[in-house]
Amino acid sequence: MTPTRRSVLRSALALPLAAASGCGADDDAVTFFFQARPEEARARVRIIDEFHRRRPDIRIRTVLSGPDPLQQMLTYCAGGRCPDVLMSWELLYAGLAERGVLLDLRTMLDREPDYADRLRRDSYGPLYETFGYNGGQYALPEQWSGVFLYYNRKLFEQAGIRPPRRWSEAWTFAEFLSAAQELTRSGRNRQWGFVDGWVPYYSAACFGMNNGAEWFSPPMAPARTNIGDPRFAAGVQFYADLALRHRVAPAVADQQSVSAYDLFSRGRAAMLLGGHWLYSEFAGREGLDFDVTVLPVGPHGGPGAVTDVGCTGLGIAAASPRREPAWEFVKFATGPEGQAIIAESGLFVPVLGSAMHSPQFAAAHRPIANFEVFTEGPDHSRQFAITPAWGKVESLLSRNCNRVLRGAASADSLADTAADIDTLLRARA
Secondary structure, three states: OOOOHHHHHHOOOOOOOOOOOOOOOOOOOEEEEEOOOHHHHHHHHHHHHHHHHHOOOOOEEEEEOOOOHHHHHHHHHHOOOOOOEEEEEOOOHHHHHHOOOEOOOHHHHOOOHHHHHHHHHHEOHHHHHHHOHHHOOOOEEEEEOOOEEEEEHHHHHHHOOOOOOOHHHOOEHHHHHHHHHHOOEOOOOOEEOOEEOOOHHHHHHHHHHOOOOOOEEOOEOOOEEOOOOHHHHHHHHHHHHHHHOOOOOOOHHHHHOOOHHHHHHOOOEOEEEEOHHHHHHHHOOOOOOEEEEOOOEOOOOOOOOOEEOOEEEEEEEOOOOOHHHHHHHHHHHHOHHHHHHHHHHOOOEOOEHHHHOOHHHHHHOOOOOOOHHHHOOHHHEEOOOEOOOHHHHHHHHHHHHHHHHHOOOOHHHHHHHHHHHHHHHHHHO
């Protein structure tokens, strides 16, 4: 199975940590709810261990997420057993904030103005602001992923193609297509120019955003979607046509049986769209020589390319009886000490500039020549949509965008879907 950010959200954690069938046991341990692949979980355990070394008076007990973290959190909290510290996802946390599940962390930050000021100055605005819903601050960012392009160095060198090194130097759509066509081979040893290791209609949205239109306006508590904007629709159609018209990518229907991750790992795909969550998978793959580059920009986009925020954060349950020790842990994990551990692990991209530009983060990515794709990524990140209505909105998007990606409709048809989505968004206003 291809490891994608969505599959991480749907998979139970397989690691011998202290899994709990419920939370809020009658002891003084701070419960920490999160979800991750096993190697990512080990990085979090390192943070917990270092925190405990420095603060032996505060114990942390992990609570491992099942396939549906949002529903699991709601179930815990409705039963009065909400974890103290909650992993928060950019697309999911607004619903928890609106239900009163998450504490507004301004109540803690305002007590420590010097720390709050240092944190803001060391943070990347697009990431920090992602968790600032409706005037509150409901989580602090802990890691960035974004999406970009992995590419096979050997195949690129054989074709004489040099990809962009930085977000400000992005290919045009036409240049990207030309490279993908040059890198596509037919026959028994089929080679694809491009494969998608993420959620296809999310990826298509990134192409729409890179053609000069936001997916939602404004991204925070949006009033409308722009999928009917001709620029956005043209970007989505360009993405769809990579498979439907130009045949440089597998059809969406084939992606159910053909793993983009496996194709790229075996050298049968020259480029793969994915996020940093795949880095450790590829870095450990024998015989795979890869690097990273940025997404392409359409005729109405730029200057420079943009990507999804792709960020998770840590919040505190509003009903937690252990707010103070929970806050100490959140400060540690999202602050300079915890971020230094994240940087050294190479499993995440840190969210503080001091950790991002540290020798430890560079050393963890020594094989990467285009290192600026990581270090400049947060500043080129754009939010998708921060709204409590995301679950219903996503249902409409998934159904109608996938029709476009399968070739059953053109991207122009998304204008009709936009009206239905806008109705949902207005109902939240």
